[in-house]
Amino acid sequence: MNNKQFLKKSCAAALVAVMVCSSSALFAQVKVGTNPTSINAANNLEVEASTAGRKTSVDKTTGQVTIADGTEGAGKILTSDATGGASWQPITTAAKSPKMRLYAGTTPYFTTNFQIQEINYATTDFTEGGMLKVGNGIKVPVDGIYQLSALAVYTNPGCSDVNAFLGTGLYVAVNGALINNHYIGREGSRGNAYQFTNAFTDLVKLNANDVVTMRVNFSINYFPAGCNTKISDGTFSMTYVP
Structure with a gap:
């Protein structure tokens, strides 16, 4: 193998490595919705609404899912309406087992x-x-x-x-x-x-x-x-x- 062939193969291998690494870095985080190029560095996944602050995200370290739609609050539970729409609601007295x-x-x-x-x-x-x-x-x-x-x-x-x-x-x-x-x-x-x-x-x-x-x-x-x-x-x- 002459030097030119070796150089071509080396360059090709390096290019593939760069592409793979770049691809991994690119797809390690996914953003859908408003400002798709901007994602919280702590999250692997974000789905953001047009209303500021309303989004669903997955923390890349803990895996914790955060759903913020304006109804969230301390001590609430996630529940569904008749059409499947989810929202955070206060725990009812029945749920607390009086x-x-x-x-x-x-x-x-x-x-x-x-x-x-x-x-x-x-x-x-x-x-x-x-x-x-x-x-x-x-x-x-x-x-x-x-x-x-x-x-x-x-x-x-x-x-x-x-x-x-x-x-x-x-x-x-x-x-x-x-x-x-x-x-x-x-x-x-x-x-x-x-x-x-x-x-x-x-x-x-x-x-x-x-x-x-x-x-x-x-x-x-x-x-x-x-x-x-x-x-x-x-x-x-x-x-x-x-």
């Missing part, structure tokens, strides 16, 4: 047979997703199914008469009205136990802004002297079921 728990539930002493009392819950343990404590109840933020759990501790100090039998019930009330099919009852001797409990768990279908309260009732076959009954403690929780 839940709330109250405790330290009490009532005064029962004074008459078959008396029904609303349990007063003194303390909120936690609440999220838009649930509110309204009076002694829980106000729900959205329509749907909720899991409800309640526990009531009946206390009857000063009673030792084993012939005194107590009947109790734990009820759900919505907007002040009892729901007849959400109930649990129990009977027991007041002389056999200083404290006993009623516990209740069920699913309840509610409308937005309904207020749910827990109520208890009381009945006894007769009233021995010194026997008194009240709710000394209790819990009440509700959780939205998606």
Whole structure:
């Protein structure tokens, strides 16, 4: 091979190398839309709208996708409308799975047979997703199914008469009205136990802004002297079921 042939082949190889390298550098970043020759150095891909600042990009180091269309904001989620158009929207209360728990539930002493009392819950343990404590109840933020759990501790100090039998019930009330099919009852001797409990768990279908309260009732076959009954403690929780 003479020097001219060697030089030609060397030049050709160098030219191919330059073209390959240039091609790699050229296509390492892709820009579509407004100002197609200008791309953020940190991105591998940008699709930019004519409105300034609105674009979709892919970070070339982390791979993070950024979608900025004017609806973006902290804590939002990307969702679709009926035609498939995407936008950033605030997280709904349903998406946050509303839940709330109250405790330290009490009532005064029962004074008459078959008396029904609303349990007063003194303390909120936690609440999220838009649930509110309204009076002694829980106000729900959205329509749907909720899991409800309640526990009531009946206390009857000063009673030792084993012939005194107590009947109790734990009820759900919505907007002040009892729901007849959400109930649990129990009977027991007041002389056999200083404290006993009623516990209740069920699913309840509610409308937005309904207020749910827990109520208890009381009945006894007769009233021995010194026997008194009240709710000394209790819990009440509700959780939205998606």
